[in-house]
Amino acid sequence: MTGGEIVKVNGTLVNYYFHCKRQCYLFGNRLNLEDNSEEVKIGKAIHEQKAQESKNTEIAIENIRLDKLSGEYLTEIKKSDADVEASKWQLIYYLSVLKSKGIIRKGRLEFAEKNKKDSKVLYVELTEETEKQLQAYLQEIEELLEWDKIPECLNKQKCKKCAYYEYCYI
Numbered sequence: 001m002t003g004g005e006i007v008k009v010n011g012t013l014v015n016y017y018f019h020c021k022r023q024c025y026l027f028g029n030r031l032n033l034e035d036n037s038e039e040v041k042i043g044k045a046i047h048e049q050k051a052q053e054s055k056n057t058e059i060a061i062e063n064i065r066l067d068k069l070s071g072e073y074l075t076e077i078k079k080s081d082a083d084v085e086a087s088k089w090q091l092i093y094y095l096s097v098l099k100s101k102g103i104i105r106k107g108r109l110e111f112a113e114k115n116k117k118d119s120k121v122l123y124v125e126l127t128e129e130t131e132k133q134l135q136a137y138l139q140e141i142e143e144l145l146e147w148d149k150i151p152e153c154l155n156k157q158k159c160k161k162c163a164y165y166e167y168c169y170i
């Protein structure tokens with residue numbers, strides 16, 4: 001892909017890398033179509049509501065947005081548990097950025113599904129092994145963003161909910 005400047009790896013890119021390499025590539029090369037996506041709007045609404053409930057405890061460090069940081073946990077709130085692996089590695093990435101700033105926390109993932117009362121919670125921890133694996137993934141992401149060809153479409157069910165659906169298929 002020509003033109004745009006490549007963005008620095010961030011939590012969103014880590015998430016997209018697991019969701020779809022094409023999405024990661026497009027977003028990383030600044031082809032951002034997300035603002036019009038219904039899914040993204042829903043996510044933002046849940047996020048805003050939760051942020052209010054927790055009395056605006058959301059904080060931001062560098063290019064990452066953190067939903068809630070307590071003495072023990074960094075909590076991330078997701079709108080669905082459709083891609084747990086992607087959410088998990090995004091949170092591990094955040095934990096690692098925090099650690100580099102001397103803030104050691106465990107991770108707590110909360111999936112606030114739209115029509116369900118109870119949210120599902122998952123815990124992650126930064127171990128030597130996960131940190132090593134994360135570094136390998138970050139390297140892979142950087143390499144992917146440098147490709148001179150856009151990765152192929154996935155042709156999967158999850159494409160229907162993706163912000164890039166129209167770009168990929170229409």
Ligand code: SF4
Nearest residue numbers: 020023154159162168
């Ligand atoms: S629509 Fe499918 S192939 Fe295209 S970016 Fe989204 S998940 Fe990837």
